[in-house]
Amino acid sequence: MQKITILIHCKDRPNIIATVTNFIAQKDGNIVYIDQHVDREQNIFFMRLESEFTKESFSADVFRDAFKNTLAEAFDMKWRIYSSARKPKMALFISKYDHCLYDLLGRYNSGELNLEIPFIISNHLDLKPIADSFKIPFFHVPVTKDTKKEAEQKQLELLEEYQIDFIVLARYMQIISPKLIERYPNKIINIHHSFLPAFVGAKPYHSAFKRGVKIIGATSHYVTEELDAGPIIDQGVTRVSHSHSIEDLIAKGRDLEKIVLANAVKLHTNRKVMVYNNKTVIFS
Amino acid sequence: MQKITILIHCKDRPNIIATVTNFIAQKDGNIVYIDQHVDREQNIFFMRLESEFTKESFSADVFRDAFKNTLAEAFDMKWRIYSSARKPKMALFISKYDHCLYDLLGRYNSGELNLEIPFIISNHLDLKPIADSFKIPFFHVPVTKDTKKEAEQKQLELLEEYQIDFIVLARYMQIISPKLIERYPNKIINIHHSFLPAFVGAKPYHSAFKRGVKIIGATSHYVTEELDAGPIIDQGVTRVSHSHSIEDLIAKGRDLEKIVLANAVKLHTNRKVMVYNNKTVIFS
């Protein structure tokens, strides 16, 4: 049996659902999940389907072609079709903070994540021992003003060589270059340590402390060229009070960051995220 | 244009979705919402559809018959079909607590609720002035050991006379009789002032205080014969601490009760709740 996940979006018009479900029935697929959303402001239709195919003769590639030539063109769809056969490959970019790294590697080792981690890249050597203890290849790619270009080149080569599907910035403290973003559109996940759009940029916990907010947050989002302004995948919050110092905010924030980033990784690898207009549709 | 909402559940088997969506397309309906759920433990399939019909000649009754005779029987479905034409009628049962009453009537007056309130029943006269100030008919139906039977009879007559669709117990402090429950199955909504199944029965805030919990809750559920054990529609929680007295818990709980009960009323009237096995499926 093969399981196929289909993500579609296109201009809304009548009969899309019936046509797509009919098409799958004709191919002897059984729909085990369907969810849809319509953005009434923009008149855009979104759908996520999971379908099981039990026939020996089923070929995901043949199905993909048929889907493209009939449905996708007729409805002018943007679409992606994933087979359950292949696990997505994730590259981890880190710097000196270890909490998200520990959290993701702990989940990975426990079998909680449906993915592979071919390697970790860091611009510092500090966290290499953690990568080692989890037996994940670690590449030190330092980034300075002068070596920026070479560093980026090195990163691209590694990503290519290991056939990486998406990148997770686990508190990686360097700006990602436009070239990398362009190469991995909506495939670079960042964790920002504030409740965006509040406190964009550096030192958000300091800003939150100064403003005297009563709730702090963390936001996972896809990286776009504008800093901290990409499509939001998940957000989490927790209460704070006047009695919390900046250090307390940072410590409480770490727990948010870990969970909000892990959620984003799971949603992404389970093919539950669709991006449009710098926003996300998150299917259940 | 007419809008039809269809709720279905039946044994899971292949091609239900394609068959139903195809049926609607044949009747010239446009599906504007579809969501489905499969309980894998029990192998039960659930679906909720909203469909728009623009043809002058469309008749909800004819559609209902066709659906019944073809689909429903073939798949052995339990199903309900609602037309947007008719607003559900809600009877409010109250006693002496006024917070849920104020909340629901405030929302009703603001136009937030898609329903009608033909009358309020209370076993006490205390809150009559509130009903009067909102200009809702108020019936005083006292309940004592000796008058229980007559009271129930009176309630049933009023519900019948005003063609009530569902009942909301807004902190109504009397046990509902089996006869009434049988007459309105999954149509009587109660608000219980605890995070069920913790603290079933009377005085849950006192029990919560005694146990020293750090979070309290409220639960809206359909009334069944077993006390506080019916299908849960919604739950809400809030943090408490050792510094809160029982009175503080009661005050904090009031805010939970208001919101959790209002949510249940909205979900019910928007046809987003399906009940099976003493549990609910809540569609988005």
Add this chain to the structure above:
Amino acid sequence: MQKITILIHCKDRPNIIATVTNFIAQKDGNIVYIDQHVDREQNIFFMRLESEFTKESFSADVFRDAFKNTLAEAFDMKWRIYSSARKPKMALFISKYDHCLYDLLGRYNSGELNLEIPFIISNHLDLKPIADSFKIPFFHVPVTKDTKKEAEQKQLELLEEYQIDFIVLARYMQIISPKLIERYPNKIINIHHSFLPAFVGAKPYHSAFKRGVKIIGATSHYVTEELDAGPIIDQGVTRVSHSHSIEDLIAKGRDLEKIVLANAVKLHTNRKVMVYNNKTVIFS
């Protein structure tokens, strides 16, 4: 018996707590509540005490003088002393939205709020029937470009005449003049319908929708001259998703606004808020 609440802040230095508690013991007071906070960044000390005095001869005025002449001057304190004898008087300013109004008046009638509401001011007549049904005096003070000055004068006169202690803007849709703010410093409570500092200004739900946030919020704060930038008293949040329209956000937001504003009113009237550096200390 009289109950006195004391709020103090001053530069932090040794022995403040011992000196103050000693002073109260000398005056035969029994401390029933004490809490303190030190802002280590700014080196400021905050304290809140509740003390009971049972002697017939106790006079709050005499106590206040003694406190001022000995402690307050010695430690260069900013301080306030409240007697439980007097209930604070709150003026409600409203426009056309009724949800916060219904909520506050419902709580008021239920006896949940420790305050008096001498009157309601509105720049529109729409909500007068609600004020009438709750039997609260209603003053219509329209505000147009040309009548702004007179309107403000009228407001000030009413506030003066009724000896108002603090003002609550329950979705009042006019900018408060600097003169009014100056006259009631940290005594005007506003509810802003976003998670500040995100989405300052008009139409925050529209902005939240556009940005695609996964959580929305509401913020109660004291009004200062800079729009939506005053000291935050309380904040609340709730999850939203892509499936929520702007209207859904507005509806969900109403529940937040009601609770977050009511919390601020309770904290203010229970003398649990201290303001400094455009932030608040909120005692438990």
Add this chain to the structure above:
Amino acid sequence: MQKITILIHCKDRPNIIATVTNFIAQKDGNIVYIDQHVDREQNIFFMRLESEFTKESFSADVFRDAFKNTLAEAFDMKWRIYSSARKPKMALFISKYDHCLYDLLGRYNSGELNLEIPFIISNHLDLKPIADSFKIPFFHVPVTKDTKKEAEQKQLELLEEYQIDFIVLARYMQIISPKLIERYPNKIINIHHSFLPAFVGAKPYHSAFKRGVKIIGATSHYVTEELDAGPIIDQGVTRVSHSHSIEDLIAKGRDLEKIVLANAVKLHTNRKVMVYNNKTVIFS
């Protein structure tokens, strides 16, 4: 400089606060934190103080004796005095689940926890590699029906030998013997994977799924002889829906368990928990 933390509880009566703060001032201590709570139901007074002593001649032992002989006896106090000099020693008991273990060791390595972990005990060998990779001594103490007594003896010896202050059961799947509980009263912290008192005992996620709750929780508590009935330290909750399978509940629950257990460990080691009447007072 030495920092002393004092925890007190006793029958409530006038002038306790003034007397204690005065005593500390006489010993040249500067109170940097004070918080108090009175349980009005039981008439019990609780206080937590932090005080700094800068004099060279200050001795914690001398202070402790003076406190005992004057204050503690006069007010019939239960009290504890901790010096900041000594870090508490925590023993970790585990079985086969690794998520809480990864989480605590990650925090420990990051320097987030103010404690030492002399060793880990497990009744299985499965997680030894994790202990090894974090370089923490690991003792395998299998527990079977027949070896229960010896296992307990072995545990007690290890706890004694390493001068353990408190024990954390990080999803340890064995019942703790009364002897161990008696030896470490309010010093054994357990994480239960439900929102207690709902779903006491085994398989709470299965019970939660069956009951159809809309929110699940986790509870950290001190272990007492009655199963899952000890004083609650912290609780956390998260929303679930009909779409979540039991496996989903377990996965979501893991995140709760990690945070709620880590919070309990921090509160305990920061001396912020007082226990009485099977409840806790948690200071800020």
